[in-house]
Amino acid sequence: MYRYDEFDARFVRERVAQFRDQVARRLDGSLTEDEFKPLRLKNGVYLQLHAYMLRVAIPYGTLSARQLRQLALIGEKYDRGYGHFTTRTNMQFNWPRLRDVPEILDLLADVEMHCIQTSGNCIRNVTADHFAGVAADEVEDPRPTAELIRQWSSLHPEFDYLPRKFKIAVTGSAHDRAVIKAHDIGLRILRNAKGEIGYEVMVGGGLGRTPMIAKTIRAFLPKHELLAYLEAVLRVYNLEGRRDNKYKARVKILVHEIGAEKFTELVEAEYAGLDGPSIDADPQEVARIAAYFAAPAYEKLAPRSSAYETAKAENRAFATWASVNLFPHKVPGYAAATISLKNIGEAPGDVTSAQMRVLADLAEKYSFDELRITHAQNVVLPHVKQDDLFAVWQALVAADLASANAGLITDIIACPGLDYCSLATARSIPIAQALAQRFANQQRQIDIGELNIKISGCINACGHHHVGHIGILGLEKSGKESYQITLGGDATLNAAIGENLGPGLAAQDVPDAIERIVDVYLKHRKADEPFIDAVRRLGLEPFKIALQETLHAPA
Amino acid sequence: MTAAKRPPLPVILLANDLLDGEVVFWTGRGWSDRPAEALIAKDEAAAFELERAAAHALAQNKVVDAYLVDVALDAEGHAVPRHYREKIKTEGPSVRRDLGKQAGQSNLVPTGH
Numbered sequence: 151m152y153r154y155d156e157f158d159a160r161f162v163r164e165r166v167a168q169f170r171d172q173v174a175r176r177l178d179g180s181l182t183e184d185e186f187k188p189l190r191l192k193n194g195v196y197l198q199l200h201a202y203m204l205r206v207a208i209p210y211g212t213l214s215a216r217q218l219r220q221l222a223l224i225g226e227k228y229d230r231g232y233g234h235f236t237t238r239t240n241m242q243f244n245w246p247r248l249r250d251v252p253e254i255l256d257l258l259a260d261v262e263m264h265c266i267q268t269s270g271n272c273i274r275n276v277t278a279d280h281f282a283g284v285a286a287d288e289v290e291d292p293r294p295t296a297e298l299i300r301q302w303s304s305l306h307p308e309f310d311y312l313p314r315k316f317k318i319a320v321t322g323s324a325h326d327r328a329v330i331k332a333h334d335i336g337l338r339i340l341r342n343a344k345g346e347i348g349y350e351v352m353v354g355g356g357l358g359r360t361p362m363i364a365k366t367i368r369a370f371l372p373k374h375e376l377l378a379y380l381e382a383v384l385r386v387y388n389l390e391g392r393r394d395n396k397y398k399a400r401v402k403i404l405v406h407e408i409g410a411e412k413f414t415e416l417v418e419a420e421y422a423g424l425d426g427p428s429i430d431a432d433p434q435e436v437a438r439i440a441a442y443f444a445a446p447a448y449e450k451l452a453p454r455s456s457a458y459e460t461a462k463a464e465n466r467a468f469a470t471w472a473s474v475n476l477f478p479h480k481v482p483g484y485a486a487a488t489i490s491l492k493n494i495g496e497a498p499g500d501v502t503s504a505q506m507r508v509l510a511d512l513a514e515k516y517s518f519d520e521l522r523i524t525h526a527q528n529v530v531l532p533h534v535k536q537d538d539l540f541a542v543w544q545a546l547v548a549a550d551l552a553s554a555n556a557g558l559i560t561d562i563i564a565c566p567g568l569d570y571c572s573l574a575t576a577r578s579i580p581i582a583q584a585l586a587q588r589f590a591n592q593q594r595q596i597d598i599g600e601l602n603i604k605i606s607g608c609i610n611a612c613g614h615h616h617v618g619h620i621g622i623l624g625l626e627k628s629g630k631e632s633y634q635i636t637l638g639g640d641a642t643l644n645a646a647i648g649e650n651l652g653p654g655l656a657a658q659d660v661p662d663a664i665e666r667i668v669d670v671y672l673k674h675r676k677a678d679e680p681f682i683d684a685v686r687r688l689g690l691e692p693f694k695i696a697l698q699e700t701l702h703a704p705a
Numbered sequence: 706m707t708a709a710k711r712p713p714l715p716v717i718l719l720a721n722d723l724l725d726g727e728v729v730f731w732t733g734r735g736w737s738d739r740p741a742e743a744l745i746a747k748d749e750a751a752a753f754e755l756e757r758a759a760a761h762a763l764a765q766n767k768v769v770d771a772y773l774v775d776v777a778l779d780a781e782g783h784a785v786p787r788h789y790r791e792k793i794k795t796e797g798p799s800v801r802r803d804l805g806k807q808a809g810q811s812n813l814v815p816t817g818h
Contacts, residue, residue: 177724179766197770199794200805201812230804245804247725247812343715497800568790569798577793579800629788 151214152297152442154262160303162259165266169193170252177249185578192272194265195251199572204243204251205268206258210278210296210320211239211523215510218521219260221504228254233506235491237563237614238317239277239523240268244570266304271312273303273384277319277406279327280524283445284532286480290339290347292320292328294440295376298431301439302377309384313391314399316384317356324643325555329525331355331364331645332617334401335383338643340370348372353383353413357611361647362402365410367417374436378429382421390416446518446533451483455536467544470592471554476539483536487607488556489529489546494586497579498564499527508549516542523615526563526602528556530624558595559603559668560586563614567607567624568631574607576624576631581605581660588661601681602641617641619682620664621648633660637667637693638685639657649690659700666696711752712775717743717784719795720762720771727812728794729768736768738811740795741783743750745776752774 154162169189176186189624190196194205206221213221221241225233228250229243236242246254258264268275276299278292279285299318303309309316319328322339330336336352349371355364371379390408405413461468477486489509491499501509509529513521516538522530534542546552555561562585565571567578583603589595604618610627615621621636632654639648655663668681670692675684685693717733729736730743739744746752752773759771760784774791776784787813797805804810 177766182771183763197721197726199790200728200797230810245726245812247814249724249814251714568793568798574790577799583800631789693733 151207151212151437152293157258158262158301158470162262162264162266164253165193165264166252166259169255173248173252180423188270190248191269192267193251193255194268195248196269197572198244198570199568200570201245202248202251203570204246204254204265205244206241206263206265207268207275208239208241208263208523209300210276210282212293213521213523214261214513215519215521217261217263218506218510218513220257220263222503222510224254224257225503225506231504232500232502234497235501235523235529237525237527237565237612238245238268238275239280239525240275240567241523244566246298269315271304271314272310273299273312273316273318276300276303277317277328277525279321279323280522280530281327281477281486281532282322282522283443284477284479284486285323285325285327286478287321288434288480289324289341290322291440291443292322292337292339293443294436295322295337295339295513296320297442298376298436299380302380302431308381309388312384313393314396314401316387316401322395326641326643326645327524329614329617329641329645331643332357332361332641333364334486335366335380337376339344342370342625346372349376351379351383353408353417354402355645356400356402357614357616359397359399359609359611360400360403361611362406363645364402364645365405365413367410367414374430374433375426376429378426379417379421379495380422381429382424385420386413446520447480448481448484448533449535451481451535451537451620453482453587455483456512458536458539461540462466465540467547467552468540470550470596471543472539474554474558474596475556477530479533484533485536485539487522487531487534487539487542489531489551490553490555491528491551492555492561492586493550493553494560494590495583497560497566497569498582501529504550505551507696508545508551512542512545526561528561533643538553549665554592557594557600557602558560559589559598560595561600562570562603562605563618564605565607565613567605568611571607573610574624575626576607576633577610578605578607578613578622578624581622581624581633581657584657584661585664588665598672599680601668602607603664604639614641615639616647617645618648619685620667622660625654627654631657633657635660635663635667635697637690638682640682651690651694653701655697655700662703663697663700666700667693670696711756712773713734714749714752715745715778715784716752716755716773716775717745717793718759718760718771719743719774720768722809722813723766723769726808729813731755731762736762738806738813740806745778745784745797746773760793762792
């Protein structure tokens, strides 16, 4: 894992001191709310429905046990004993007091964490594949790239006041698990015909009220040219992006309005005029960062563990969890374990301080002191020996963390919605809970197979509903909560925006509607055909009819 | 806050405490974290007074995001917001009945008031 050097540490401490002073000046009236708001947002402090909210950056979703324990402590001391993992792999605390935030930031700095640029019109927390360093299809670990971008973008003087927020994601694999095509910039690490490593650069993706899939503007960018090229992209956006209307200010609108070809021309012209080598990172610095992400000291193990096979044979619940929640590791004898934060009836992504400590202990004992947070609001232990999986699972069972539903229909992404968020137009969590309860049966979930439901409580789409196989968008209609269902969204490299299935539904009708949609799939699917493939083959019509039946079902 | 945006009567004035974030209600004498203590404006003149109180409080840096909310009166005469958003705001998360005002919790540090 990356460790702060003296410059990083000083930078974060100075920033805490600066924010402490800004809070004091707000309280004594030297700063008005209008002046203070952009300052607090750039330090991750929002005002939500019931309280302030603090968003802690978890760069590329990677955490150590010590860091997670500190989050547990903050949750206990300054919050209500829990935190919430978001689709940007950050952690949000829902109940901090403004007066306590400087103290919390100091506690975070103690473990090399901060809240810088988790909000505001700047480059946000960079995300990456949560199976970085694990996946067999990986060309290169995306985290050194993400860390390089984090350092370059932190308080970058030119890009600290962009037209709107800016999100970057990196994957190093052929399979995209980081939703890169729904980002302002998506980077895919790949090799060219000569075997050299570089990036496919995609720009202009995003969700929100105008969802767009990113367009490739460079099929292959040599690896060492990354920062100068990003600078060219950001500079074009900074100059040409709209500032007159915040709803049209994201780079996706610029790319859409002038076209990907013209945007590419502008970027390439800007790039040609830059002194690339003076901007690109020093190869020694790149190597220094990469060294922090070197593979841990794996043991040489047999590809199959007899202890693991025996435990599976003797314990059906463990076998089920193993078949659903494990991801193959590139190193023989290891596995990556997804720990679901989607217990039936709980809020997706919520985790108690006690559970955080259990996860920290497990990471320390069994996973080289490393955890990953996923954009699907789960946690991953990336490097567990197969021999240890049964012990890990037993500890998870004791902590109520052993739901066997990773990637299944109850592994629902949901934003906090109107239960917490001041922007929301409807609640999200109760819908997720009702759906999880409707599909709670383990065998039925497995029968249905991979199916992503994603729920947002407003058009800003923090719950990624546009790219859910089934998306649910909560709106207000005539003073009541109303839920629109979309179908056919896809968050992978086959990225697609889901299409609206029909009129909005009342909250209590959503589970019936989803069940009818699932029934259409079960009835028409071929052999092992996944839900999303069946939707593509069948088209929307049979599902629209199913939704109509829900609307006209007798009460 | 202008009269043009004023919601239908009766109304109460709520805000978030600047220091602690807690949702607070104007009582006529100060701010309370208890919805039952909210001053209920039943006519235009009383609503206008609430608006003045909001403007004054914002200028004093005591609260943020102060605005009027239209309410119904329950059997005991207490104000209950008509809109589900404001109802959740005055109660706490509907998915965590153990948290927020509905559970008797408050983020206000008493010495601050």
